[in-house]
Amino acid sequence: MDPSRICTACTLDCPDTCSLLAVREGHRLTVRGNPAHPYTQGFVCGKIHSWLRRLWAPNRIREPLLRQGDRWQPISWTAALDLCAEHLQWTLQREAIMVHLQGEAGRGVLHAACKRFFQSLDAISPAGSLCDSAGIAACETDFGSLEHNDIRELETARTIINWGKDLSRSSVHTAALVRRAKRNGAQVTTISPGGDGNRAFSDRYIRIAPDSDRFVAAAVLKRVLELDPSCRRRLEAASQGSAYLAWLEAMSWEALLGQTGCGPEELEHLARLYADGPVVSLLGWGMQRYRHGGENVRAINALAYASGQIGIPGGGSYFNIGSMRHLPLDWLYPEAPAPRQPFRWSEVGRALSRMRPEYVWIAGSNVVNQAPESKRTAEALRRSRFTVVVDGFMTDTAQCADLVLPAALMLEQSEIVGSCLHDGVQLSRQVLPPPGQARSDYSIIRALSERLRPDAPLPEEDACLTTTLQHSPSLPEQAWNVMQRQGFVIGDHPRLAFAGGKTAHFDGRFHCLPSCSPPIPCDPAYPLRFITAVRRDSVHSQIGQEEQGTPEVWLGPDSPVWKEIAPGQQARLVSPLGVLRVRCVPSRDLHPDAVLYRRGDWMSLGGGANQLIESQTTDLGGGTAYYEQRVRLEPLHDN
Ligand code: SF4
Incomplete structure (x- = not known):
């Protein structure tokens, strides 16, 4: 390979996790998709180009900054790390509250190792997520594990029901597969509250009321039960399936229809597609951001399962897969206590206000901006005895810190990342030096670990990466060498999830939701x-x-x-x-x-x-x- 061309990968919080070819000519860096990667297939989305502009932004933080009243004082790395270690020792000695907040802007093995380091110190971290945990829990509850058919199966689908995934803004590779399926003759129907770019991908677009996915799925299933006798048999065989059946029978068609915001003919269209099969159910991530978000996902899974779409080619219910499933990290700090997670990301501002932590470390997250109740979160961080924020920019969160450490960003540091869409595991190589004194999260935490845990500092970066690969049962033995050569390896995993309809639960059965909850009434002052x-x-x-x-x-x-x-x-x-x-x-x-x-x-x-x-x-x-x-x-x- 041309030495100016480096094979690397995108670590942005995006399901596609592309393998990239970066070419550096002087100060110019161009990036394109790796054509040899079976999922990236040589193309990338526009987000990566905006990202390149960020790397050279004039407002990057280039040196450690210590708050001095209303201004920021540049300090050396040695002084900054000594200060971090000193405050952390103080907190540990008093068994005071230490909180570690690491967000999804820091993905991959080394970032997970940083989390593991704080876990070994018994730091508190939030449970749940700001993103997809309701949908993940729904799929795990229904199927016993987080799986879907290989995403390339979409290409040969005959019918795709897109439950609100905005294919014009998210996952360009899923969008490309849907386009290809359409060219091969597939019919695509989108179900969405609107406002997305899905019409260009759809043969039919059904607008529904927000938070009504579960009622649409239930109404469609009620009709499929009439059209296809095997549907009842499957539902009765599922754990809690009889309860759901009884609930469906007790609900009138009109009552279900009334919750959906769509017309009877639209539901009939969907019911006939599911009854005829095979149908791919492609689940967007918006539907699980409601109070009954888990139920929204579960009702669609129940429809897919009962109509016979699970475990077959051309079928399946696609939410996501675990991005770390080929990258086990339990070898690192095996003596670490179980994660201490007394609050959830959804309530981070309230929890910090209540707990008044002595020490807060934030990396890979603009939590003030991204979590609910921004102002409360900001105030709580300002009140903490010592808040460290590792970031490349003076974000809403960094502005609340006592100390800001300049972060190296993607393409300025190395990492290994899995995907929540496919089984590729990618090596994201450093392509550029970080600006000024910026450093990777891992090198910062490693330096801190040497001060705090001289008995067990974090391993060297390459050792951390290679040991993780060696512990993976689903990657080839020579994974590191293969990655060095081609930038990625593909983890071993069955192409069909839950083949033959057998789930990962101990009883092999689908575990069905028992009923759907009514929508939460709204205050008329906020309609x-x-x-x-x-x-x-x-x-x-x-x-x-x-x-x-x-x-x-x-x-x-x-x-x-x-x-x-x-x-x-x-x-x-x-x-x-x-x-x-x-x-x-x-x-x-x-x-x-x-x-x-x-x-x-x-x-x-x-x-x-x-x-x-x-x-x-x-x-x-x-x-x-x-x-x-x-x-x-x-x-x-x-x-
Ligand atoms: S599609 Fe996703 S992973 Fe690929 S370049 Fe764009 S943001 Fe990165």
């Missing part, structure tokens, strides 16, 4: 669902300052808001927690109960949707029920 969805060109809050301004919200053509506010006008977006000034933009098809916001912009730059969102937790998995938030829009009189 709109606040949907904070992903962006096309960036992940989380990794957005350039120059790309931010007055936040925009989208409203559907039949939204009642248009009676008071004209398209393009600014308005007050109000929740019980506060107010944000926004500009109202028409959406072609968003449901009238919803207002859509593209999340991630910074509170310090006039954005920050999470300052309006109250802490609420999902029914399963300790997920964050962001979409349960209700808001209203009020006209502004100074437009």
